[in-house]
Amino acid sequence: MSTAAEELHHDDHHHHAPSGIKRWLYTTNHKDIGTLYLWFAFIMFLVGGAMAMVIRAELFQPGLQIVEPNFFNQMTTVHGLIMVFGAVMPAFTGLANWLVPMMIGAPDMALPRMNNWSFWILPGAFTILLASLFMEGGGPAFGWTFYAPLSTTYSNDTTALFVFSVHIMGISSIMGAINVIVTIFNMRAPGMTWMKMPLFVWTWLITAFLLIAVMPVLAGAVTMVLTDKFFGTSFFDAAGGGDPVMFQHIFWFFGHPEVYIMILPAFGIISAIIPTFSRKKLFGYASMVYATTSIALLSFIVWAHHMFTTGMPVAAELFFMFATMLISVPTGVKVFNWVATMWRGSLSFEVPMLFALAFIVLFTIGGLSGLMLAIVPVDFQYHDTYFVVAHFHYVLVTGAIFSIMAAVYYWLPKWTGKMFDITLAKWHFWCSLISVNVLFFPMHFVGLAGMPRRIPDYALQFADFNQWISIGGFAFGLSQLIFLALLIKACRKQGEPVTDQVWEGAEGLEWELPSPAPYHTFETPPVIK
């Protein structure tokens, strides 16, 4: 294998590598694009987080004091859209860009120019979405789920901008997914058989198929909203022979697999980190692959559990309840496998491991409240309350986002060649862990006590807990500034140099590369043992 210096030299000879902004605009390098995705996701995380701060400031006490209800609805809507499409999904795509080629011994992604484009249309999409907030009538105010007819007949004209921005996000995701699939199918190093692939590669492969299956469904849903609103169609209007509930069926046929799009790569990350810091092979590798596949397949037949109160026939309610409960079996297998990996290992608690352990506990709490939500008669009580808000923030914030943070801490030294600031990282972890629970745990209580979601003002009985929730929210928001400081330091290449393996116990092709990983890697395929 050639050394870093040789490869850089080689690079200079054959290309005129542009510098400055052009380097990033024209880049087709998977590592550069991965970095772009990750920084973009982090900026969106802060923007979406700022909106959450507005929401929590308004809900700090009963009454309307900071924002008007219409703007409040724009905040909840755009917060959701930004976090789902701007933060979590691009962050996972960024990790896939950095890691998939290095993990399978490929020199780059299979379709590098498309890779460039799939990233660079994203800032445009979010500029359109965010710009609508400053236009007359404001941005989308109908919830990230944009239920018709609130998003059609009863929305304002900037809905068109929302629709176009979602179209662009969808195109970006589909291109990213095609790239991942083509790369994994065609560019594995000789000897990297399917059942030798790291689980992060497996989970991303399955995620990519989910993306290709459902992003067009989302595109169809927003297009129907567009034509219902502006071109006189009646897909979702009963007066013209349509059905508003059909919108929800279409939306959630996208929306439920989307949930797994945001969590399957997290399973891959945790399955990489837990064995490393347990110094023991992952327990049940094959069953992990099968469990991921069954979760992905089941995700297509459970969508209507988001719609139990819409008035479905009893038979449909029973079917979707049973199908949803089934998902807990493969999900349980994953959690049991992680715990069994730790069992009789030799554990140490570096920062990535801390985040991974927090993930297992808190994601499981979110999973268990999900199981409670599957039970239709009680879902009638939980539906559209803060209990649901608590549930999906446990799986998305302490699930997906904690896994992304774990991944960044785990692979950052490989990317920069320097150990990050461990003191700051520990502060970031402990502040985040405590505040995130002050933020989301009491939401279970107010939800059970009867507080509906998406309201700018609430009855007095919810006042005390909401104050706690807001304080937790502000603290969690501030904690992320520690992360920002740490990342800036890391990008300036400050810190102690690390070895190639970085972590004692880390196994896989990426850890055999030099640290920092050279600009081009595996130009000749590695030998797989």
Add this chain to the structure above:
Amino acid sequence: MKNALSGTLALLTGIVSFSSLADSGSSVDQYQLNLRQGVTEISGQVYDLHMLMFIICVVIAVLVFGVMFYSMVFHRKSRGAKPANFHESVKVEILWTVIPFIILIVMAFPAAKTLIAMEDTSAPDVTVLVTGSQWKWHYKYMENDVEYFSTLATQQEQIRNKFDKGENYLLEVDRPLVIPTGKKVRFLVTSDDVIHSWWVPDFAVKKDANPGFINEAWTKVDVPGIYRGQCAELCGKDHGFMPIVVVAKEPAEYTQWISEQESIQLAAKAEEQRLLALNMSMDELMSSGEQVYLRACAACHMPNGQGLPGVFPALAGSEMALNDMQGHIDVVVNGKTGTAMQAFAKQLTMSEIAAVVTYERNAWGNNTGEMVQAKDINAFMKGQ
């Protein structure tokens, strides 16, 4: 078995909730942690199901996290733990696939049973048509000639933090729904505009109100009392301000109430016909118009007539309010399809429409000096 279970449930409730079991009812609890038991047989079953699920989840969590924390303490490198070599075991893996599956089946049976009971809306004693619209509820008793709107009664000054907030802040309405105790009451739920959701936690009833479709739900309340809920589906700007209040009365009291309402509503219709013959003065029209405007129009068009730019049009200085009286009356009476503007013919009396149109044509600098009388509205509606 069943007694043991419910005993355990009650014990856990006591532990989980700081609130005393005695006052589970209408009084509010600042630190209520758990689901309400409610006041119907179904809501009780739902509560038991919730507690069953909760306990199973807690047990699973304790077991899984217990093993995990044990590892974290005793299998740490700093204690000199040496890693074992095992990384699969078909036996264990089959076991932890099958056991959760069996637990799921245990959960599924009572859930299915309660669900089927909840969805059985047959043979009701009383049927009420519940219609949501932005942002109020309308109740129509199908067996009696009684129907009315129910809107938020909390003053804007409380919401804007100018007055102290009352005990039932945001959970109080001008006219609550009244139902008899001990009878099966069926709700037909629909909507005039966007999707709303009619939810009363104490009945464990939550049903979406879909425009153009009718959903069914039912309840049988055992205890007389006042029960409060809220709209549970995002329905636009004032989604947080459309509460539901249900008063459950003894059947005899209910019968008396409903017949009273019938005669009151009959008298109101006669009164409306009588008012057609009368002309009101500008002052009367303006003061009554302002009240109607604040009640029915100000949520969108704003108390100052400025609307919300890009969302709800302004009335102050609008072409229609200044120059097009027939168009103005038409849009108030019939609404405007394809927009959020509702048809107010059924929500307001003719004299109220006359007053509010007069008000809109003369308030906020719209000084047309024009008056609209109830008989003009009547003529417009007849002429259609």
